[in-house]
Amino acid sequence: MKVRLRLPALPEQAILDEQDQALITLIQTGLPLSATPYADLGRQLGMDESEVITRLKRLTDENIIKRFGVVVRHHELGYLANAMTVWNIPDEMVSELGSCMGQFEFVTLCYQRPRRLPDWPYNLFTMIHGQDRSDVLTNIQTLIERCGLEKIDHEVLFSTRRFKQRGAIYR
Amino acid sequence: MDKMDKMDRNIINILQTGFPLSEEPYAEVAVQLGITETELLNRLSRLLKEKTLTRFGPMYDAQKLGGAFSLVAIQVPEDDFDNVTEVVNSYPEVAHNYQRDHDFNMWYVLATETPEQIDEVNRDIERRTGLKVFNMPKLEEYFIGLQLRV
Numbered sequence: 001m002k003v004r005l006r007l008p009a010l011p012e013q014a015i016l017d018e019q020d021q022a023l024i025t026l027i028q029t030g031l032p033l034s035a036t037p038y039a040d041l042g043r044q045l046g047m048d049e050s051e052v053i054t055r056l057k058r059l060t061d062e063n064i065i066k067r068f069g070v071v072v073r074h075h076e077l078g079y080l081a082n083a084m085t086v087w088n089i090p091d092e093m094v095s096e097l098g099s100c101m102g103q104f105e106f107v108t109l110c111y112q113r114p115r116r117l118p119d120w121p122y123n124l125f126t127m128i129h130g131q132d133r134s135d136v137l138t139n140i141q142t143l144i145e146r147c148g149l150e151k152i153d154h155e156v157l158f159s160t161r162r163f164k165q166r167g168a169i170y171r
Numbered sequence: 172m173d174k175m176d177k178m179d180r181n182i183i184n185i186l187q188t189g190f191p192l193s194e195e196p197y198a199e200v201a202v203q204l205g206i207t208e209t210e211l212l213n214r215l216s217r218l219l220k221e222k223t224l225t226r227f228g229p230m231y232d233a234q235k236l237g238g239a240f241s242l243v244a245i246q247v248p249e250d251d252f253d254n255v256t257e258v259v260n261s262y263p264e265v266a267h268n269y270q271r272d273h274d275f276n277m278w279y280v281l282a283t284e285t286p287e288q289i290d291e292v293n294r295d296i297e298r299r300t301g302l303k304v305f306n307m308p309k310l311e312e313y314f315i316g317l318q319l320r321v
Contacts, residue, residue: 024229027229030226059229068228069189070187070224071228101313110312111313112313125242158272
């Protein structure tokens with residue numbers, strides 16, 4: 001998806017000036033693969049290299065850019081299976097247990113979401129990766145033992161079909 | 172993944188942890204890896220071309236940029252599944268859609284420019300399918316890294 005930016009900002013939104021917006025738009029498909037990528041971006045934007053670096057530092061400090069780096073395709077790297085694993089955790093324990101689960105390298109997403117009672121009691125969602133389904137289940141067992149989740153209800157939802165995957169820029 | 176050697180893996184692991192904001196960032200990373208800048212650039216370019224990596228660049232916080240995301244689940248009767256899939260997938264706001272083995276068997280992610288559009292799309296899907304949608308936006312995030320050691 002294209003990042004479209006609007007001002008004025010909503011409360012949760014960051015304040016970005018026009019140069020920030022131009023920079024964000026320019027790098028959303030990736031950084032130039034050249035010896036001096038920031039100078040190259042600057043040339044396209046009419047900024048000097050140090051301004052590009054300063055702006056990117058600020059965007060990173062303000063967490064508008066969560067991090068720089070590579071986006072990997074799990075499948076290509078041998079992580080062939082994954083399961084959305086959902087947990088019903090007492091509200092006061094979500095932060096502690098969520099932080100514990102988030103440390104493991106096979107956990108790639110760990111979000112608190114609202115319960116939808118009575119149909120849906122689960123409030124913590126994790127995406128667990130593995131080489132195959134049994135590896136995923138082993139990893140879930142590791143989480144249960146290491147984070148003390150023996151008494152926490154959970155369900156494992158393997159995907160059976162994927163219908164659509166748009167190339168969203170941020171996920 | 173068979174095409175990746177040890178150095179490719181080292182590159183991916185090191186770049187998942189961040190990238191320098193300095194004048195010659197690739198040269199800096201190359202020193203850490205013990206290779207030349209040219210070799211690093213060539214390998215990165217190949218990994219992107221082979222689609223082992225989808226992208227090399229910034230990960231944004233979409234909410235801070237004004238966009239909205241939500242995960243939505245529906246319990247779809249088995250016989251209706253194909254029709255409902257067709258309706259849901261017809262919206263450009265649906266970023267992806269998975270069938271999962273559960274009573275809640277359809278899980279889609281909405282990505283919209285504003286929070287209001289999340290509700291609009293969901294209401295429209297309810298109207299067209301006659302099924303209740305369960306909207307479950309993120310409340311808190313305990314991990315964002317998407318880091319996998321390879």
